[in-house]
Every structure is written in C-alpha cells, then in structure tokens.
Amino acid sequence: MRYLVFDSGPIISLALNNLLWVLNELKKHYKGKFIIPPEVKREVVEIPLQIRRYKFEAFQVLELLSEGVLSLFETENLVSESEEALELANTIYYTKGHPIKILQRGETQALILAKQLRADAIVVDERTTRMLVEQPEGLKHVLSSKLHSRVELNKNNLARFNELAGGIRVIRSxxxxxxxxxxxxxxxxxxxxxxxxxxxxxxxxxxxxxxxxxxxxxxxxxxxxxxxxxxxxx
Missing domain, CATH: 1.10.150 (DNA polymerase; domain 1)
Structure with missing residues (x-):
C-alpha cells in the first residue's frame, strides 16, 4: 500500500483557501491512501471544533474523514517513538545553553508515521520541519540568523532523530x-x-x-x- 502522510499545516492552508475539495480529486489519481496520525486529527478537528472562528473548517475535514479521502492511522509504537523523536528534535539545537524548540507533536507523529510506513512522502508546510529533515546544517544557520546568536548542534541527538525520522521525502501544499x-x-x-x-x-x-x-x-x-x-x- 502507498501512503501520503499529512501534517496539519497543509490541511489548514487548503481549508482556509476553500481548496480541501482538491484532495478528493487528487486521491482519484493516487493509488494509495492519504493518512493523518491522531495528533494531527486533534489539531485539525478536535481543537478547532471548540473555536468558533475555525469550527466550519473542522467540519470540512470531518467530511473528508467520513468519506475516506483522509484516513486516521496509528501504529502500535507510534506514540512512544514520536515522543522520543520530539524530545530529540527539541534538543538538537542550542543557543546560549538553552535548547531551541523545533517540532510539535502533530508534525512529529506525521514524520514517524511516514518513516514507519515507508510512505511516498510527508506533506508539511512548516519550513523548520522540512529543513530539519532535508538540511539540518542549513537550519542551524537559519536559526542563528533569526536569533542573532550562535547556535550549537548536538550531533548525537541529530543522528538518533535521523534513525527515527530521517530520509523522508517532503512535499508542500x-x-x-x-x-x-x-x-x-x-x-x-x-x-x-x-x-x-x-x-x-x-x-x-x-x-x-x-x-x-x-x-x-x-x-x-x-x-x-x-x-x-x-x-x-x-
């Protein structure tokens, strides 16, 4: 089975532009599944259902889930590996002795799920996430420029993170x-x-x-x- 794993960002971007319907049409051309992990569902459905401003978008995502355009997917050790990857990712880069927070749970679960299933790609818009996967050294320089301070890289944590979530193809909305x-x-x-x-x-x-x-x-x-x-x- 082929998979595309979605982070919450692209789903939100498509929803806010009234383009979620495009996923249904794209899926007809893709011989596989469009999937999301539980934490992404929480971010695009459960949380916005409680916020009036974003409630309608949450209903649109629910429609895609009920129609099978998007599918909720979880593996046996998804949560444990995601928590490990999250802790590692957020202790890879340091400035002035303090770790720089890079990832959140939703995108981390999407990364781990994509790695576990050997998915065709993960769909994520966040630049920091994409650079962490594709150009970790480049991200170090971006963070240094953004923070106007020297940034150190923990190579051991990066190596372990890559074992859990590296080598994944990244595409954007x-x-x-x-x-x-x-x-x-x-x-x-x-x-x-x-x-x-x-x-x-x-x-x-x-x-x-x-x-x-x-x-x-x-x-x-x-x-x-x-x-x-x-x-x-x-």
Missing part, C-alpha cells in the same frame, strides 16, 4: 495544488470565464491559488511562486 493544476483539476474555476481583465486566465488562476496558500500559512517565497509559473509555462 503548493506542490499538491500545482499537481492539481497539471491534472486539470483546477479548470473548474475557468469554466465559462470570459473576463477582459484576465489576460492569461490559466496563469492567473494558478498564481492566485499559490499566493492564497502563501498568505494563509504555507511557507513559499515569491521567487518560488515565480519559478513554478515558469516551469508550468503559463
């Missing part, structure tokens, strides 16, 4: 939406459109969706958006 664009899934927004202000409707629709994600939480730069538009030749 912007990549999912770009794939949806390539598959023609987003063409529903162009049906019957005849607006003089739109010089290139397909380009502007893709650009608008990517900027919407950026402005609602997805970590993507203006340069990256321009590169995507260039690669898509729109």
């Amino acid at each position: 912007v990549e999912l939406v770009t794939v949806a664009y390539e598959l023609g899934i987003l063409d529903r927004y162009l049906q019957g459109v005849d607006e003089p202000l739109l010089k290139n409707p397909r380009r502007e629709m893709l650009e608008a969706s990517l900027w919407g994600l950026k402005l609602k939480g997805a970590t993507v730069s203006q340069k990256e958006i321009e590169q995507i538009l260039k690669l898509e030749r729109v």
